[in-house]
Amino acid sequence: MARADQTAELNLPTNAGPVDPGQPDGGEQTASPAPRPRRRWKRIVLITLVVVALLAGGGVVASGLYFRSINSDIERVDAFGGVPEESRPQPVATGAMNIMILGSDSRDTENSSGSRSDTIIVAHLPKDRSSAQLISIPRDTWVHVPKSKEGRGGTDAKINAAYAWGGVPLMVQTVEEFTNVRIDHVAMVDFSGFKEIVDALGGVEIDVEQSFTSTHSLNPDGRREFTKGRQTMDGAAALDYARERYAFANGDFTRIKHQQQVIKAILDKAASGGVLANPAKLNSFVKATANSVAVDRSLSLVDLSMELRHLRGGNLAFFTCPTKGTGQIGSESVVIADKGKAQRVFDAVRRDSVADIASAAK
Known part of the structure; x- marks a missing residue:
């Protein structure tokens, strides 16, 4: 687990105010100015796992050449x-298998200075592949960030600083040190592609638990x-x-819960048959996905999709790392973090x- 033993004034999550992202570090180090991103929006959550499960579940994998063409279009990091x-x-x-899912504000995985990972999920796929356990790690979790091969890090900081200082490899090191769990694969999802994926599904059903105003809106006035x-x-x-x-x-904490809601809604909507049985919708869905996803070089989406062909929304369990x-x-x-x-x-x-x-996650 992380070395985060500094004395801190604590507030329980139920009383916590908004958290300012601040600088992605714990002291003197600062991230260099970010390169111009290839995508305007930030990445988010587990679309990769959802998509391969859906495509397999609908029998798309049976047309092997089609799915392999999708696999070849996905960016590798x-x-x-x-x-x-x-x-x-x-x-x-x-x-x-454990897959680390990153949502980040830059598609440039080779030069990620200044970029931060807004969403961090460890997705555990048990041996029988009958379910998936998704454990979200809040982006502001205070951890020890190992030193990158370029010499950055080596200090305590917010966990999302690792991406700014050393890209995906340092993020892998940091999450592995914090959890003592080996990461087998990595998937990254682009936020703009998330929008396109939902539209390709014809929208999703969400239960909004409380009325609120979003100030992150794509509307002209920035509000929804x-x-x-x-x-x-x-x-x-x-x-x-x-x-x-x-x-x-x-x-x-609330944002994480909402992300989890949307993941399940996407899976449930696509698994209903309305997309998988409609070639035009399916094609739009697949194209949006292929343009939005990057995975590590050894992850075979063809093999994974076959393994996850029975996965549905009811088989996903969502948790947040205890704090x-x-x-x-x-x-x-x-x-x-509540380290124990x-x-x-x-x-x-x-x-x-x-x-x-x-x-343990209760």
Whole structure:
């Protein structure tokens, strides 16, 4: 687990105010100005896992050439270059798999200075592939960031600083050190593509638990009103819903919950047959996905899709890494991990014990 032993003034999540992202570091280091991003919007959550499961579940994999053409269109990144093997945790139980999902504000994976990863999820796929456990790590979680091969890091900081300082490889190192869980694969998803994916589905159904105003809106005035109750959202609305955090006392904790809602809604909508049975919709859906996803060089979406062909929304379990709430370390507004509880969650991940993951994460 992370070395985050500094004294911090803690606030429970239920009382936490909005968290300012601040600088992505814990002290003197600062990120260089960001390169001009290839995509305007930030990335978000587990669209990769959702998409390959849906395509397989609908029998699309049966037309192997079609799916292989999709696989070849997806961008590949060097996720593990420079990650010292001797520092890595042992592989998880035989047959299980852990995929790290990153949502970030730059598509330039070779030069990510100044970029931050807004969404971090460890997706555990048990040996039998009958379910998936998605564990979100709040982006402001205070951890130890190892030193990158370029010499950056080597200090305590918010976990999303790792991406700014060393790209995907340093993010892998940081998450592995924090969780003591080996990351087998990495997937990155573009936020703008998230909008297109939802639109390709014809919108998704979301239960809004409280009325609020989003200030991250794609509307001309930058605002969107959400009313309590069940709503059908198009891509722009779903994107606003998943991005907003300043409207809530719990800040990033509520945003994580909303992201999880949207993931499940996407999976449920596409698995209903309305997309998979409609060639035009399916083609739009697949193109939007291929343009939005980047994965590590060794991940075969063809193989993974076959393994996940029975996965549906009801088989996904969403958790948030246990925390003690928010606090202040120096000038940083941070999230303080509950190291004991988090350790029990990730111990269960290493053992591939689905029941224990759920029990420890409560």
